[in-house]
Amino acid sequence: MTVETPTDVFEAHRPVLMGVAYRMLGRVADAEDVVQDAWLRWSAADRTQVREPRAYLVRITTRLAIDRLRQIRARGEAYVGPWLPEPYTTDFADTVPDSAERAVLADSVSFAVLVVLESLSPLERAVFVLREAFGCPYAEIAAVLDRGEAAVRQLAGRARRHVEERRPRYTVDPAERRDLTERFLAAAAGGDLAGLLSLLAPDVRLVGDSGGKTKAPVRVLETADKVGRFLIAVTGDGATRMSVRFLEVNGGFSVLALSDGRPDTVLQLDVADGLIRTVYLVRNPDKLRSLTDR
Numbered sequence: 465m466t467v468e469t470p471t472d473v474f475e476a477h478r479p480v481l482m483g484v485a486y487r488m489l490g491r492v493a494d495a496e497d498v499v500q501d502a503w504l505r506w507s508a509a510d511r512t513q514v515r516e517p518r519a520y521l522v523r524i525t526t527r528l529a530i531d532r533l534r535q536i537r538a539r540g541e542a543y544v545g546p547w548l549p550e551p552y553t554t555d556f557a558d559t560v561p562d563s564a565e566r567a568v569l570a571d572s573v574s575f576a577v578l579v580v581l582e583s584l585s586p587l588e589r590a591v592f593v594l595r596e597a598f599g600c601p602y603a604e605i606a607a608v609l610d611r612g613e614a615a616v617r618q619l620a621g622r623a624r625r626h627v628e629e630r631r632p633r634y635t636v637d638p639a640e641r642r643d644l645t646e647r648f649l650a651a652a653a654g655g656d657l658a659g660l661l662s663l664l665a666p667d668v669r670l671v672g673d674s675g676g677k678t679k680a681p682v683r684v685l686e687t688a689d690k691v692g693r694f695l696i697a698v699t700g701d702g703a704t705r706m707s708v709r710f711l712e713v714n715g716g717f718s719v720l721a722l723s724d725g726r727p728d729t730v731l732q733l734d735v736a737d738g739l740i741r742t743v744y745l746v747r748n749p750d751k752l753r754s755l756t757d758r
Contacts, residue, residue, distance in 0.1 A: 470506065470507055470511060473506075473517050474503055474506050474507075474521065477517065477518050477521050477522075478499065480518065480521075480522065480598070481499050481502055481521055481522065481525045482495055482496070482499050483569075483573070483597070483598070484522060484525050484526055484529065484593060484594070484597075484598070485498040485499055485525055485528075485529045486552050486573070487572060487573060487578070487581070487589075487593040487597055488526070488529035488530070488532075488533060488586075488589055488590060488593055489529055489532060489533060489536070490549035490550060490578050490581070490582065491549070491550050492550045492551075492552055492754045493550075493753075493754070494532055494536070495529075497532070498525060498528045498529050498532055499525065501528050502521060502524045502525045502528060505524050506520075506521060506524065519604060519607075519608075522594070522598075522600075522608065523607065523608040526590050526593075526594065526608050526609070527608070527609075529590070530586045530587070530590055533586045533589070534586055537586075543675065544674070544675055544676030544682070545672065545673065545674055545675065545676060545680060545681070545682045545683070546671045546672060546673055546681075546683070546684055547579070547582065547673060548575055548578075548579065548671060548673035548744060548746050548751075549575060549578040549579070549714070550746075550751040550754070551713045551714060551718070551730045551746055551751060551752070551754075551755060552573065552713065552714055552754075553711060553712065553713055553754075553755070554569075554570070554573065554712050554713065554714065554715050555712055556569050556570055556712065556715055557638070557712055568596070568597065569597065569715060570714075570715025570716060571715065572593070572596055572597035572715075573597070573714050573715045574636075574714055574715055574716065575671075575714055575732060575734075575744050576631055576632050576734060576742070577627065577631055578714070580626070580627050580630045580631055581593075581627070583626070583630075584623055584626060584627075587609060587611075587619055588619050588622060588623040588626070589623070590605075590608070590609060591605055591609070591616055591619040591620045591623055592620065592623040592624065592627065594608065595620050596624070602616050602617055602620070605620075632734060632736075632741065632742070634734075634736035634737070634741065635736070636716065636734055636735060636736065637735070637736075638716070638717060640735050640736075640738070641716060641717050641733060641734075641735050642717045644663060644733060644735045644738075644739075644740055645717055645718075645719060645731075645733050647659075647663055648660065648663055648733060648740065649708065649719065651663065652695050652696065652699040653699060655696055655699075657692055657693065657696050660692045660695060660696065661688050661689070661692045663739065663740050664688040664691060664692055664739065664740050665688065665739040665740060665741050666687065666688050667686065667687065667688075667741075668686070668687070668688050668691050668739075668740055668741060668742065668743065669684055669685065669686050669691070669741070669742050669743070670684065670685040670686075670690075670691045670694065670695075670742075670743040670745065671684050671742065671743070671744050671745070672685075672745040672747065673744075673745065673746045673747065673748050673751070674747040674748050675748035675750065675751070677747075677748055677749055677750070678747045678748070678749065679698065679747070680745060680747045681694065691743060695743070705723050705724055706721050706722065706723055706728070707721070707722050707725075708720065708721050708722070709722070713730060713732060714732070716732055717732075718730055718731060718732040719731040719732070720755055726756070727749075727752035727753075727755045727756060728747065728752075729745055729746065729747050729752075730744075730745070730746040730752065730755070731743070731744070731745055732744045
């Protein structure tokens, strides 16, 4: 008979804990630190009193993430240009067979949703993540946050309304996204402005995150003409040094562009009705470190 060690139990739940921490923080390194702190507390705990390890570990991780998020916000650091979450590699397409569950997980970790979550309070964010992404019962969330169930329901309603008001109102089809991404790359690499414009919605937006450390627009670009011309210009500047890899990032098909073998840009598109609605570019080198071995 095999007896599970404390390490075995923790490692079995690590993906869930990392999922909670990352959705709370939008930063891979901070999420990893939170999960490591959760491990230290788990290893030192009196586990004979723990009846449900998953609930116990989720509670620890959520509380640590709330504390970390409050610390980050208390520092009040100014960010140069638009902010996007740190790209987080996922593999829902291969590991989550149920299409409905896969869609929920992908949406809850998407760039669009995580940007909106940045405007929630830490408690609202925790409730939204636990309820919408992981389907936790309100009673369980109340125990995690040490709040009454009625208060948690109020927080959940407020957070959900806030997200629904600000998130894109279209559904991203995975196959359509991949097809448009490949056609987008071909047009941009070939300097085909007309071809690129034919793929862009008239009101398309480009959100570029460089943190002021590399070239990217300091404001969100809008309209197909502005976005198309910018992309043609920036692709032409370094296309000869670039290679690309395809991977799943934040639940969606994405492109990792490498310059001289080093991560340079993560590109992801939001698409609907056969057109590109949003172009996300992450170019801040600090946010690409976790992709070095991809």
